[in-house]
Amino acid sequence: MHDRAPRSRLATHSVDNQPLPPRDRDLLALDRPLREALAREAPAWVTRRLAPLGTAVGSREFQALGEEANRHSPELRQFDRYGRRLDEVSYHPAYHQLMHLAFDHGWHTVAWEEEQRGGHQAHVAALYLLTQAEPGFCCPVTMTHAAVPALRHEPNVYKAWCSRLQAWDYDPRAVPAWEKPAVTLGMAMTEKQGGSDVRANTTQAVRDEGGYRLTGHKWFCSAPMSDAFLTLAQTDDGLGCFLVPRFAPDGERNAIELQRLKDKCGNRANASAEIEYCGAWAEAIGSPDRGIANILEMVQQTRLDAATAPAGMMRQALLEAWLHVRERHAFGRRLAEQPLMRRVIADLALEAEASLALAMRTARAYDTPHVPHELALARLLPALAKYWHNKRGPGFMAEAMECLGGIGYVEETPLARLYREAPVNSIWEGSGNVICLDVLRILGRHPECIDAFRAELATARGHSNHYDQSLAQLDTLLHRPKDEIEANARWLTQRMAQCLQAAILLRHAPEAVAQTFCRSRLGHDASPVYGVLPFNAPLDAILSRIVP
Structure with a gap:
């Protein structure tokens, strides 16, 4: 990005009575109500840790990245050139740079690293600032953060995933979770016939060796390039909560088919998809009749x-x-x-x-x-x-x-x-x-x-x-x-x-x-x-x- 000022005298007129071009801003230093709220509600370390973020999100660089990520919406790649299923979403590089800003500095996990010591105040203040760079990419930040309490209901699953959920890193590759230093999590609950009434969900979960197999359709799946999804499905005992990874334990792509991306009014930088579970492998989170309580x-x-x-x-x-x-x-x-x-x-x-x-x-x-x-x-x-x-x-x-x-x-x-x-x-x-x-x-x-x-x-x-x-x-x-x-x-x-x-x-x-x-x-x-x-x-x- 160049620093040279644009021309103000054009062929037929001069550009005047217009604000100056955007410049770098420190969004924490400029925000007196935020600084006062932090001083009142949070330990002193929170403001210190937020200082570099306030400078970053207000910079011309990251403001431009937000514009680019929004202008170039994610694209669905269902198949490779030979007809094999990929079920991948391709994002603009600006989106990945914004994800690095959040995940490489631990804002997705600070609430749990500093639990009961100001961690949630740090997370909320960081999200407030990150939103001012681009709101859409904050969706996977939020869901990766929010998945932790649900996963804790299944200690073995949480133990297998916690180190990667808490890693200060962002790895966008579509590879099995155990090959990555860090992961992101998404969510897929809503179905066509039920909407907010998730008790009307019809996706079925059947026991399989070492886990469950899920079959059914989800009307909205947020951040479909995540490494795993929390979801709801019917069992013989009731509506259960499950973790569905992108890759099955054998290293093959799990049977999660992306049907289409939603053409949304806004939230353009973030992808939302319709998905089909075609016997997708999953692990139960908590008791199979406590799905709603767990989610x-x-x-x-x-x-x-x-x-x-x-x-x-x-x-x-x-x-x-x-x-x-x-x-x-x-x-x-x-x-x-x-x-x-x-x-x-x-x-x-x-x-x-x-x-x-x-x-x-x-x-x-x-x-x-x-x-x-x-x-x-x-x-x-x-x-x-x-x-x-x-x-x-x-x-x-x-x-x-x-x-x-x-x-x-x-x-x-x-x-x-x-x-x-x-x-x-x-x-x-x-x-x-x-x-x-x-x-x-x-x-x-x-x-x-x-x-x-x-x-x-x-x-x-x-x-x-x-x-x-x-x-x-x-x-x-x-x-x-x-x-x-x-x-x-x-x-x-x-x-x-x-x-x-x-x-x-x-x-x-x-x-x-x-x-x-x-x-x-x-x-x-x-x-x-x-x-x-x-x-x-x-x-x-x-x-x-x-x-x-």
Whole structure:
């Protein structure tokens, strides 16, 4: 990449009143809310370890790699030139370089290397930063990380795979796992007829010498070039969880046929496939009648990542919009000085900071399971954060895109890519209705979760009238009949997430941020449209936090 500036004087005109070309940025140093959240929630080593990553993901090199990986989608290679099955996916070199950035520095395994010592906070903060290089490649990072708790249910399987799962390396070769220093894991659960209702799965698992043979179809398989997949299949004892490697124990390619790659709205750098198990060899993970419970160990981890990714995308979009409006002039002054634009950007900044704060607070709960209060929060908070952050994401990206005007809508800026990407984390690992019903399930089965949640909210009581009134509303709904609560599960989940965001901000953020958040999200005049803030909102104080 050359450093020479492009020509600004063209044949018929000069290029002026445009932001400067992109430059290297340190995305950790620029992000005051992230640095404050790390100082508050995580041990000091986490920030030190993240420092090189913040520099890398903000560099022109890795920003360009993200664009290239998204522009050149993966391609399916079903057969070799002679007609033998390959069932491989070919990725652009930029994708592999991004994978090296994550895996060669251990961000897929830091949560388990430093378990209960800040590891989950390090993982979540790293994912938040990695997302700002390119969200799609983070999918295999997340799944490789998240597979560990599920595999622990089968000690022999975990022992065979753990060293390669924890290796700081990325090896893209399609060879048996025992020939590689490091591996990645994927997931294949969904089937056509069932969707989120995995109990309706029809894939069959039959005992075979040393394992099982799986036969059936999976409608979505994430990261199909992974070295193994966690999957669900029916056994004589019920729905079981299985690990299906790409290569069978005899070294031959396992009978996993890639039928096609999905042509997705976004998430272009990452491949998603339909696959067919044609008697594929697999190993059981845990009891054959506990498949859902075992796979949920993985889903609980992926949901936190699916709640964190939109926070990272919000931050990237916010930074892009703010740097643009500070340099662009219209109607005689900078866009950043225009009253309406200032309100829009300030409102986006509030949302981004609140989302990050909730993601980091949830990560701390994951890292302290020995404390009953934190264990209860760890059961509940991922669902709240996943639902609400993703509901706010698409509108956020659209508003940030609008701040740039026409050039925000073209693929040369990251905002079009972020807008296409925004819905995906809301859909996978449980779409909106599924997540809201899961919140009700958690509250019903684990009453200690609502006690912990109320205790967490009580720490900020008395700091905002709007906040206190929202707590009373929440308490009223939680005492309504069960069928009425279910019908209003979306409102309940939204308000629980917003109240928890507000509680964190009231306790830890500057008053200008916390009070404006409460007034604009919990007050009587709350609007679903970004940019509608109280008339006397302290915009200068809010905007000053976007960049130092």
